[in-house]
Amino acid sequence: MENGNKQNSWHWQEPNSAWRGIGIYHITLTVPSREPILGMLIIPENNPAQARIERSKLGNSIVEELLHIPTFYPEIRILQFCLMPDHLHAILYVTRQMEKSIRMVVRGFWQGVKRHGREYTSSILPELNSGTTDEVSRLTNNDKAHPFPVFTEMPFIRPLSRRGQLQAMIRYVQMNPQRLATKRLKPSYFRVQQGVEINGRKYNAVGNVSILMYGCRKTVHVRRVMQEAAKNGNNEPLRNYMNGCIIEARNGAVMVSPFISSPEKEILAILIKEKLPIIYLTNNGFGEYYKPSDGIFDAVATGQLLILNPWSHNDCKKHITREECIMLNNFAEEIAAS
Numbered sequence: 001m002e003n004g005n006k007q008n009s010w011h012w013q014e015p016n017s018a019w020r021g022i023g024i025y026h027i028t029l030t031v032p033s034r035e036p037i038l039g040m041l042i043i044p045e046n047n048p049a050q051a052r053i054e055r056s057k058l059g060n061s062i063v064e065e066l067l068h069i070p071t072f073y074p075e076i077r078i079l080q081f082c083l084m085p086d087h088l089h090a091i092l093y094v095t096r097q098m099e100k101s102i103r104m105v106v107r108g109f110w111q112g113v114k115r116h117g118r119e120y121t122s123s124i125l126p127e128l129n130s131g132t133t134d135e136v137s138r139l140t141n142n143d144k145a146h147p148f149p150v151f152t153e154m155p156f157i158r159p160l161s162r163r164g165q166l167q168a169m170i171r172y173v174q175m176n177p178q179r180l181a182t183k184r185l186k187p188s189y190f191r192v193q194q195g196v197e198i199n200g201r202k203y204n205a206v207g208n209v210s211i212l213m214y215g216c217r218k219t220v221h222v223r224r225v226m227q228e229a230a231k232n233g234n235n236e237p238l239r240n241y242m243n244g245c246i247i248e249a250r251n252g253a254v255m256v257s258p259f260i261s262s263p264e265k266e267i268l269a270i271l272i273k274e275k276l277p278i279i280y281l282t283n284n285g286f287g288e289y290y291k292p293s294d295g296i297f298d299a300v301a302t303g304q305l306l307i308l309n310p311w312s313h314n315d316c317k318k319h320i321t322r323e324e325c326i327m328l329n330n331f332a333e334e335i336a337a338s
Helices: 057-067 102-130 135-139 165-174 176-185 209-213 224-231 236-250 262-273 294-301 322-337
Strands: 023-030 039-042 052-055 076-083 087-094 156-159 193-198 201-207 217-219 254-257 278-281 305-309
Touching: 023 102, 023 165, 039 176, 052 057, 052 076, 057 076, 057 087, 057 102, 076 165, 087 165, 102 156, 165 176, 165 294, 176 294, 193 209, 201 209, 209 278, 209 305, 217 236, 217 322, 224 236, 236 254, 236 262, 254 262, 254 322, 262 278, 262 294, 278 322, 294 305
Parallel strands: 217 254, 254 278, 278 305
Antiparallel strands: 023 087, 023 156, 039 052, 076 087, 193 201, 201 305
């Protein structure tokens, strides 16, 4: 598979460009029931770094179907893929204009996958109908099971249109088994905990809740006046503030913030690198299968980070508003003062 090191050589899809043209796409196919029918997670010596997926017969069939795409569409290269127990990730590179759109290509792949799914359910049908397995209760509500399509939902297709996305997505796909292994080995840090009350306000939480028992808390909030001064050539106030935040954390303070602005994100990166305790507020809730993003996943796994959110989950990608920025910074002040 391609490692993506020659990122500057890729032709990037422009926003609103046709789906028939050159582009790089992240494809995700999920088993709607989330049953682990595609493979089994293996964690040698309980070491997440060695985690791998042992594919089932159905999983192997799906991978073979994926690898056949370039046979029918030589314009397409498969840069990376990873089969997980209940889903598949793939990164496809369309190298030149196609007669069909990438959506039609993926639809054809999906139809092939559904065929394998029907064959799978047909193969387990005798066991289901005999009642010798609890699959009956999980896979059908009828007295007698019957074949059904395992993959009822079309794969999700996401164009990667900005520089930097390809490298990040390749790493994300590669690290999927390791992340799943980490979650399995440390379930308490990755389980969503609801109704965590702080100073009279309730939050949903992911991470190390015991961080709330630590003594001193300080906020990270880079004011606009500091950023404006830096833009005008006077970066001393901003630099001093950022350095002061790091020093406070090194001296034992838990830093609390939504980490919205670029300078705040720089502070967050240093805190994570130095393994200092953090309370991180976000503007979207936690879905049923929530998994922290690449940048903060390891910090959650090591117990360094607590993620808090005061709002319910929204399936649509949310762009933070100014009002939400103000509210989250106010909540950070509350938490720091409690």
